[in-house]
Amino acid sequence: MDKFTTITGIAAPMPLVNIDTDMIIPKQFLKTIKRSGLGVNLFDEMRYTPDGKEIPDFVLNQPAWRESQIIVAGDNFGCGSSREHAPWALLDFGIRSVISTSFADIFYNNCFKNGILPIVLPQEAVDHLMDDARKGANARITVDLENQTVTAADGTAFAFEVDAFKKHCLLNGLDDIGLTMEKVSAIDAFEKQNAAARPWA
Amino acid sequence: MTAPNPAAPRTLYDKIWDDHVVDTSDDGTCLLYIDRHLVHEVTSPQAFEGLRMSGRKVRAPEKTIAVPDHNVPTTEGRETHIDNEESRIQVNALDKNAREFGVVYYPVTDVRQGIVHIVGPEQGWTLPGMTVVCGDSHTATHGAFGSLAHGIGTSEVEHVLATQTLIQKKSKNMKVEITGKLLPGVTAKDITLAVIGEAGTAGGTGYVIEYCGEAIRDLSMEGRMTVCNMAIEGGARAGLIAPDEKTFAYCMGRPHAPKGAKWEAAVAYWKTLFTDEGAHFDKVITIKGEDIAPVVTWGTSPEDVLPISATVPFATDFQGGKVEAAQRSIDYMGLTPGMKLTDVKVDAVFIGSCTNGRIEDLRAAAAILKGKKLAPGVRGMVVPGSGLVRLQAEEEGLAQIFTDAGFEWRLAGCSMCLGMNPDQLAPGERCAATSNRNFEGRMGRGGRTHLMSPVMAAAAAITGHLTDIRDIMAETV
Ligand code: SF4
Numbered sequence: 001m002d003k004f005t006t007i008t009g010i011a012a013p014m015p016l017v018n019i020d021t022d023m024i025i026p027k028q029f030l031k032t033i034k035r036s037g038l039g040v041n042l043f044d045e046m047r048y049t050p051d052g053k054e055i056p057d058f059v060l061n062q063p064a065w066r067e068s069q070i071i072v073a074g075d076n077f078g079c080g081s082s083r084e085h086a087p088w089a090l091l092d093f094g095i096r097s098v099i100s101t102s103f104a105d106i107f108y109n110n111c112f113k114n115g116i117l118p119i120v121l122p123q124e125a126v127d128h129l130m131d132d133a134r135k136g137a138n139a140r141i142t143v144d145l146e147n148q149t150v151t152a153a154d155g156t157a158f159a160f161e162v163d164a165f166k167k168h169c170l171l172n173g174l175d176d177i178g179l180t181m182e183k184v185s186a187i188d189a190f191e192k193q194n195a196a197a198r199p200w201a
Numbered sequence: 202m203t204a205p206n207p208a209a210p211r212t213l214y215d216k217i218w219d220d221h222v223v224d225t226s227d228d229g230t231c232l233l234y235i236d237r238h239l240v241h242e243v244t245s246p247q248a249f250e251g252l253r254m255s256g257r258k259v260r261a262p263e264k265t266i267a268v269p270d271h272n273v274p275t276t277e278g279r280e281t282h283i284d285n286e287e288s289r290i291q292v293n294a295l296d297k298n299a300r301e302f303g304v305v306y307y308p309v310t311d312v313r314q315g316i317v318h319i320v321g322p323e324q325g326w327t328l329p330g331m332t333v334v335c336g337d338s339h340t341a342t343h344g345a346f347g348s349l350a351h352g353i354g355t356s357e358v359e360h361v362l363a364t365q366t367l368i369q370k371k372s373k374n375m376k377v378e379i380t381g382k383l384l385p386g387v388t389a390k391d392i393t394l395a396v397i398g399e400a401g402t403a404g405g406t407g408y409v410i411e412y413c414g415e416a417i418r419d420l421s422m423e424g425r426m427t428v429c430n431m432a433i434e435g436g437a438r439a440g441l442i443a444p445d446e447k448t449f450a451y452c453m454g455r456p457h458a459p460k461g462a463k464w465e466a467a468v469a470y471w472k473t474l475f476t477d478e479g480a481h482f483d484k485v486i487t488i489k490g491e492d493i494a495p496v497v498t499w500g501t502s503p504e505d506v507l508p509i510s511a512t513v514p515f516a517t518d519f520q521g522g523k524v525e526a527a528q529r530s531i532d533y534m535g536l537t538p539g540m541k542l543t544d545v546k547v548d549a550v551f552i553g554s555c556t557n558g559r560i561e562d563l564r565a566a567a568a569i570l571k572g573k574k575l576a577p578g579v580r581g582m583v584v585p586g587s588g589l590v591r592l593q594a595e596e597e598g599l600a601q602i603f604t605d606a607g608f609e610w611r612l613a614g615c616s617m618c619l620g621m622n623p624d625q626l627a628p629g630e631r632c633a634a635t636s637n638r639n640f641e642g643r644m645g646r647g648g649r650t651h652l653m654s655p656v657m658a659a660a661a662a663i664t665g666h667l668t669d670i671r672d673i674m675a676e677t678v
Binding site: 001033036084113176180181183184186187190194198199200201 | 220224236250251257291294330331356360363365464467470
């Protein structure tokens with residue numbers, strides 16, 4: 001998992017409330033054998049016509065937001081199914097942080113497993129950042145996990161909360177596997193002992 | 202690797218657990234070492250992809266065994282071409298991943314290919330006292346050897362590939378004792394279904410089950426695998442049976458079983474794998490072997506079990522949320538409450554799966570079918586659990602008995618057990634099946650599944666309706 005420390009980038013404004021995981025990545029893309037490569041189908045049905053042409057109005061199709069790393073979203077982002085394909089698709093597109101007043105629980109947790117930082121802020125803060133987002137590259141937003149702040153283009157900083165353990169994992173790029181890897185000497189020791197005690201195993 | 206308190210009596214599960222703890226966190230979460238990791242094509246692609254993206258390797262490729270089974274057609278020609286594109290891509294992905302990461306691999310072109318839970322024991326990968334995982338819920342099958350075996354999710358598959366460990370919290374201990382002898386016509390499948398019927402599909406939730414008692418000891422290894430296979434249908438994390446002389450005899454000489462001095466050392470260790478006198482179980486279920494009848498399922502949950510002599514229940518026979526579920530089952534299955542189960546006509550018979558696709562199952566079914574024909578209008582399919590089971594059945598003349606009776610004799614794979622490959626039921630089609638799940642749509646959209654033993658499925662094949670095997674046995678005597 002990629003580390004998350006600080007990013008300064010373009011944010012895409014998506015004020016729609018209740019953006020669900022079906023919108024984020026429709027079910028026909030779950031048959032994939034990959035976690036990667038889903039970015040082109042991110043928001044597929046909002047982003048493309050049935051015959052596969054880009055819908056020019058959709059935010060991520062507009063030149064100003066094609067390089068977005070952040071999404072500023074309406075309430076309850078990520079509701080619906082538990083599919084981990086949703087954060088997989090966001091990450092593959094290049095999104096590293098989503099800011100909203102609220103998130104669906106499973107989606108929120110799935111983000112952390114995949115190196116994405118979901119940030120909950122009060123309505124006024126989200127409104128302020130949404131205005132920045134609408135300005136594209138002219139109003140870049142900075143997300144600083146270490147200091148737990150989001151800084152708007154005008155320098156206004158908003159503090160956010162995050163679980164200490166999740167923060168630790170994300171800052172250090174640790175997923176479960178990464179954490180277990182920290183215990184590799186214990187695994188090595190076990191294997192050595194095991195090879196002696198149960199050489200057939 | 203030693204127990205927290207070696208003096209205290211321990212269960213079989215406790216012992217295997219204690220011998221695999223690599224690390225314990227303050228909150229009791231353990232890092233458990235995994236001896237065998239079985240892999241199939243459906244739940245592994247993202248895990249391998251995850252390794253690739255993070256530049257990780259498979260920590261123990263020699264303990265990782267991959268085989269395609271869910272998606273593969275069971276007809277000739279599959280070595281060169283699979284029609285369904287998504288299936289083909291998944292199988293090809295396993296091919297590529299297995300070779301790239303250097304894990305043990307049995308491709309469709311290999312005679313040893315088959316259902317992952319049949320291949321593991323057959324090749325001697327599964328041995329007593331091991332921890333065995335697979336991205337598949339029926340991994341419980343391997344518990345028949347006295348190994349701790351259970352299913353895991355795709356993220357965990359990746360975790361095991363990378364670290365050969367799993368982050369786990371220990372389950373509770375449950376004992377299921379089957380006392381005495383089984384009556385004629387009653388098999389391992391009837392035991393396991395009867396236990397689920399008794400405990401419910403959530404009865405084992407939070408537990409690891411140890412099956413014991415005379416009726417379990419009397420079972421062959423094949424029968425014990427059938428029993429453990431369906432522990433998951435009872436909600437348990439795993440099911441296991443203490444190893445004994447039968448277990449050792451089954452393992453001896455298998456390609457990946459230890460030889461010589463290692464074998465002697467292994468057996469000495471395996472003989473310590475039993476539940477100590479006085480060890481604590483959090484839950485106990487006892488069933489008399491003589492009380493178990495040949496059973497079938499009538500509904501769409503494995504707990505919907507009844508003796509074959511019973512009648513289809515009324516939804517109002519149940520209580521609470523089950524009333525609605527029972528009505529839904531009755532409607533889906535197209536049954537009339539009050540009708541005799543033996544009056545339920547079948548359109549198809551499926552003999553196979555990781556529950557009952559081993560040589561003993563085929564022998565049992567063939568013994569009933571010898572010299573008989575499929576009832577008019579009934580289609581029958583026999584799908585050996587592995588290429589080696591298939592070969593052996595051909596050598597023993599069983600394949601001939603099946604084809605003479607009018608059955609299709611297929612190549613190894615999961616086949617109809619779940620509709621991921623071309624073998625499926627048509628909407629409304631009713632099947633007597635030896636598999637393990639009767640969920641809506643499991644064997645094909647709209648398909649209706651009645652679970653039962655191989656001999657009961659064979660009996661239904663002959664008569665064209667659900668049939669009490671004891672009636673057929675009475676005729677043939
Ligand atoms: S035979 Fe059926 S239950 Fe067994 S592994 Fe295959 S699909 Fe799963």
